[in-house]
Amino acid sequence: MNRREFLETVAAAAVAPTLAWQDAGEWGTPVFDVHFHLRPQPPGNIAHLDGAGIAKANLLTRGNVAQQVQAVQDRAPGRFIWFNSYDVTRPDAEQVLTQAVKSGAQGFGEMKFHVAADGPELRRMYALAADLKVPILIHFQEVDHVPNEGTWSTGFAKTFESILKAYPRTTFIGHADAFWANVSEDYHNEAAYPSGPVRRGGVTDRLLGDYPNLFGDLSANSGNNAMSRDSEFTADFLKRHQDKLLFGSDCSCTDGHGGGVGQTNNPAAARIAGKCVARETLSLLKRSASPAAFQKIVWGNAHRLLRIPA
Numbered sequence: 001m002n003r004r005e006f007l008e009t010v011a012a013a014a015v016a017p018t019l020a021w022q023d024a025g026e027w028g029t030p031v032f033d034v035h036f037h038l039r040p041q042p043p044g045n046i047a048h049l050d051g052a053g054i055a056k057a058n059l060l061t062r063g064n065v066a067q068q069v070q071a072v073q074d075r076a077p078g079r080f081i082w083f084n085s086y087d088v089t090r091p092d093a094e095q096v097l098t099q100a101v102k103s104g105a106q107g108f109g110e111m112k113f114h115v116a117a118d119g120p121e122l123r124r125m126y127a128l129a130a131d132l133k134v135p136i137l138i139h140f141q142e143v144d145h146v147p148n149e150g151t152w153s154t155g156f157a158k159t160f161e162s163i164l165k166a167y168p169r170t171t172f173i174g175h176a177d178a179f180w181a182n183v184s185e186d187y188h189n190e191a192a193y194p195s196g197p198v199r200r201g202g203v204t205d206r207l208l209g210d211y212p213n214l215f216g217d218l219s220a221n222s223g224n225n226a227m228s229r230d231s232e233f234t235a236d237f238l239k240r241h242q243d244k245l246l247f248g249s250d251c252s253c254t255d256g257h258g259g260g261v262g263q264t265n266n267p268a269a270a271r272i273a274g275k276c277v278a279r280e281t282l283s284l285l286k287r288s289a290s291p292a293a294f295q296k297i298v299w300g301n302a303h304r305l306l307r308i309p310a
């Protein structure tokens with residue numbers, strides 16, 4: 001080995017650990033988490049990714065956070081992109097979110113506000129997302145987790161099809177209880193997380209099939225619950241919508257192994273208390289989908305949708 005080769009070998013060894021996150025790792029493919037809430041300190045963000053075997057994540061943020069996001073990105077180059085949200089009832093919402101996109105945000109979300117899904121507040125966000133060519137990630141929920149929690153982006157089952165029709169240039173990413181409970185045709189807002197076999201022909205299943213501008217974010221107990229109800233349905237659903245589904249965690253555990261989680265703010269989600277939602281859902285998807293479909297759902301689709309290099 002000559003001196004140049006020796007130096008190259010040393011340099012390669014020095015950078016090897018920082019490249020490890022891009023490896024296929026324990027899931028057999030690198031994983032992108034489309035639904036990861038920004039944590040206050042950079043190490044907390046990275047610890048969850050490393051612990052759960054996740055390569056990259058989309059930081060969901062609210063308000064003026066560009067510097068905070070930059071600190072996380074500096075600590076782990078290439079591993080984080082971000083979405084931004086802002087109170088849609090405020091008159092300056094369009095201005096603030098336009099500025100966020102100019103500062104590097106690649107989408108709006110998560111949008112979680114006490115307004116109607118087809119109301120004027122969100123309609124102007126749908127139009128703005130189309131103008132700025134960024135997706136919008138929406139939390140749909142009609143059933144309280146705790147008394148008087150309130151509802152969020154209401155009317156999904158009844159009105160959202162009209163929105164998909166009215167805003168064909170907007171890319172929508174659906175998430176949360178009402179989005180996922182409506183995979184079953186017999187759902188009428190009885191429970192946050194319905195159980196038992198899925199009756200075919202649910203609103204969400206139909207909309208994902210019919211509208212190219214709708215995608216599904218599999219995060220949280222809601223996504224996990226929907227995919228845990230009926231293994232035959234799940235296998236078929238993942239196969240049919242393999243180009244429209246995105247893995248996300250919405251996990252609040254500290255270490256990617258379920259540490260520090262009580263789910264005390266959501267007693268209805270007790271089935272995943274003490275577990276890492278990312279791990280639970282990745283395991284579920286891996287055993288329910290073909291290797292090719294799994295790779296799209298946990299990695300490929302997010303890169304295509306967000307136009308970022310894989």
Ligand SMILES: [Zn+2]
Nearest residue numbers: 110112139176
């Ligand atoms: Zn949410």
Ligand SMILES: [Zn+2]
Nearest residue numbers: 251253256276
């Ligand atoms: Zn976790």
